Amino acid sequence: MGLLLISPWLVGFLAFTAGPMVVSFLLSLAKWDILSPPTFVGLSNFQQILYDPLFSKAVYNTLVYTVVNVPLSLTGSLSLALILNRRVPGVSVFRTLFYLPELTPVVAASLIWAWILNTHFGIVNYFLSKLSLPPVPWLESTKWALASLILINLWTVGGSRMLIFLAGLQGVPEELYEAAALDGASAWIRLLHVTLPMISPVIFFNFLLGIIGSFQVFTPAYVITNGGPADSTLVYVLYVYRNAFQYFRMGYASAMAWVMLLVLLGFAWMQLRLMQRWVYYEGEVRT
Template sequence: MTVADAGEDTRRERQPRGRVPGHQLWRRFWSRHNERAGYLFILPASAHLALFLLIPIGFSLYLSFHEWSTPGFLGAPFVGLENYRDLLQDEPFWRAMRNTATYTVLSVPLGMAVSLAMAVTVNRRLPGINVFRAIFFLPVITSWVAVSVVWITLLSPNAGVVNYVFSLVGLPPQAWLDNPRWAMFAIVVITIWKGAGFQMVIWLAGLQSIPTELLEAAAIDGANRWRTFWHVTLPLLFPTTFFLAVTGVIGGFQVFTPMYVITEGGPLGATDVAVYHIYKRAFQEFSMGYASAQAWVLFAVIFVATLLQLWYVRRRGETSLA
């Protein structure tokens, strides 16, 4: 062993174990071709995520503490928590939040029930069943604008097909989209019709993952279809139910397109939901700072609602184990 080798060994012994110098980490990274190629592959997606999601989110947080009402990045006065304090007394915003909660409470369970019924219906080995699955899924891939035009025509108070059917059974016609009493209900029906196909696919995946041995065992024990579904199928679908419930609540609080295209928040603010209210505040009144504060309050509500669902599931799991 030479003197140089002995000195190199001494330097290696002096280095703390578990720590690698920065230049060696960089050299090791670029010496591994597979890792380098992997990072290069995810670079475009990461740049897109940072440019169009992370940076706007950070900028909106910055705006929520400033009075930013004119285009430009400089010159916006810092107001601290004033925007958030004003929100506490902003009755139109909280009315929009109540409308959003009403929409979510109506659309999420009804949509899950309808889509589950569709999934049970098409979960059969019948000739041409794939055609029905495609028909049920077709509204999901249809443009919201096209769907809105169709439903505005169907719900027309004078020439709509729905009121015509009502007249055939002796019911009075209704101004579905012009009556504050019925407007939200009509929007809920439209969104359920459009989104049920997607949830049907998720339910169908859950149904097909249930072992057939359990269903056969229930049939041997004398359980009919309803008891088998209620006591065997539905409990085993709990992970799917939880996933659809969480995503449904998040999507319900973020609903925007049907209110924007069909009702424009009307009539009399009956369908003015949170995201549409924020949109008007930001892009019609150009109060970007105040709208950003509203957006972060909405984010906090969605975050808390999601945490409560996760807490319920965890507590349910601990109770079942006990």
């Protein structure tokens, strides 16, 4: 009976996850443009990756995006959560307001931001001009385009990351703060030595989400800048997408997808190891 009940999942898993993974792996060893039959080429796709300047560009962009994005979104959303965790009148209103961007579909958010960051008529540059600063070509210069995408991402995910932090903060027992305060710990010390260790699982969770999300960023880069200008926003997934569905280099794209999967898995494994060292779970005995 149990097996019967889970059979839909089993079928779906074989047809839409396991099967495709196998196919994807085989494809990564082949050259295939969909129209003519695939030819086996061994590891040459992976070899080609090493010498593809656009691939390294995509990796570089994605790394920069991740390294800037993750710490900023962690500190930003944690700060908001810390403020909202106190009894402030109208907390629920604020929570909803901060959450609004997360509800905005990415395409809609991308279009709205493209308009806001417009060099000539956008309100961001209008505010800058109020401060007598020169207009910034947010989406048109190789210097700013990736930063703009990060900005948009911070706006979109800030709210949900904050909610996750808030849930963690509400689980910290009040007595701990009282005890620390009695010992004369300042607010800053309490934050460093009570709050942060207590919510370390949540920090870890948000961190992982941030990394995975940053590695997979696609829609804004596709909709707003389409990788440009001069490939400055060509992120990894966009490059995979182009190879697969625009250049129809299915084998090459599959190889890149596998590289990404291996990196993500390696990263998750490393994180799990690290986590055991610095994340504190309640009731856990340290040795």
